[in-house]
Amino acid sequence: MIRLERVTRIHNEGRPNAVTAVDDVSLELPDRRVTVLRGPSGSGKTTLLTLVGCLARPTRGRIWLDDELISALPERFMTEVRRRTFGFIFQRFNLVRGVSALENVMLPAYPAGEPHAALKARAQALLERFHLRDRMHEKAELLSGGEAQRVAIARALINDPAWIIADEPTASLDTSLVERFLAEVRDLAKAGKSIIITSHDPRVWQADVVDRIVTMQDGRIVSVEDVGKAPAAAAGREGSPP
Ligand SMILES: Nc1ncnc2c1ncn2[C@@H]1O[C@H](COP(=O)(O)OP(=O)(O)OP(=O)(O)O)[C@@H](O)[C@H]1O
Ligand SMILES: [Mg+2]
Structure with missing residues (x-):
């Protein structure tokens, strides 16, 4: 479980353009569940994801990953937690142009120093x-939308993370690709x-794979709704422990 305790993130703190993007948020993100964060543009969703995913630190407050206080870790340990714990799927997938699909998938694993042949395999x-x-040898910018989406999901999985963080993964996708993305999420949840x-996409938060909907506004959590069939359905999931 990831637990946020009174977490605040101020961008540009102490400057005239300071913005409190996440404001005194306490929240629990359960293991083996699909949580959707929704809320208007500028409500702090992406900022909250960067804090949870160890890409940024809270200005105030604490974040725990299971029993580890990750918000207080020195930089290199935080990087290590990020690499072994989280896989990221970014808006528009953020594949590196000029580089093949295969190399894009390998990139997040390079720092771990695994032998190249094993990583490539x-x-x-x-x-x-992902078919x-x-x-796999095509350059990223020559892939179709659906192919790029699947490469992005493969890249998020390369370090076999327990947590997958996806920021607006369906923005600008047509309905069949949204369905395909949701099918992948369903498989990952089952695993x-x-x-x-x-x-922002109702096709995502209304999907049956979603267990919890957290709504943000002005950096704060305004509601947490459990919409899934958990825990009964979760107990039936393949790959879940008893
Ligand atoms: N790096 C940054 N520097 C300064 N301000 C930022 C930065 N990132 C975000 N903000 C501001 O923090 C607030 C929250 O932004 P954030 O990107 O977290 O919102 P969001 O809910 O993800 O919005 P969207 O739905 O448009 O993606 C906004 O006011 C935004 O302008
Ligand atoms: Mg955002």
Whole structure:
């Protein structure tokens, strides 16, 4: 579980352009559940994700990952927690242009120093799982929207993270790709991953795979709704412990 205790994040603190993007938020993000963060533009969703995913630190407050106080870790330990715990899917997928699908998938694993051949084999296996065997040597910018989406998901999985964080993953996708994305989320949830998605998209928060909807406004949480069939449904999930 990830637990936020009175977390505040101020961008540009102490300057005239300071913005309190996340304002005194306390929240629990359960394991093995799909949580959607929604709220108007500027309500702090992306900022909250960066704090949860160890991409930024809170200005005030604490964040725990299970029993580890991650918000207080020195930089290099925080980087290490980020790499082993989280996979990220960014808006528009943020694939690196000029580089193949395969290399894009391998990128997040480079710092771990795994032998290149072993890493490449894992990346290839992931791409095959997402039906991209024939496209893995294609440059990122030449992939279709659906292919880029699947490469982005494969990249998020390369370090076998327990948590998947997706920021507006369906923005600008047509309905069939949204359905496909939700099907992948369903599979990941079944495989026991914990998933956080920010979304403006009702097709996402109304999806049956969603367990919890957290609504933000002006940096604060205004509601937390449990909409899933948990815990009964969760107990039936393949890959879940008893
Ligand atoms: N790096 C930054 N520097 C300064 N201000 C920022 C920065 N990132 C975000 N903000 C501000 O913090 C507030 C929250 O932004 P954030 O991106 O977290 O919102 P959001 O809910 O993700 O919005 P959207 O739905 O448009 O993606 C906004 O007022 C935004 O302008
Ligand atoms: Mg955002």
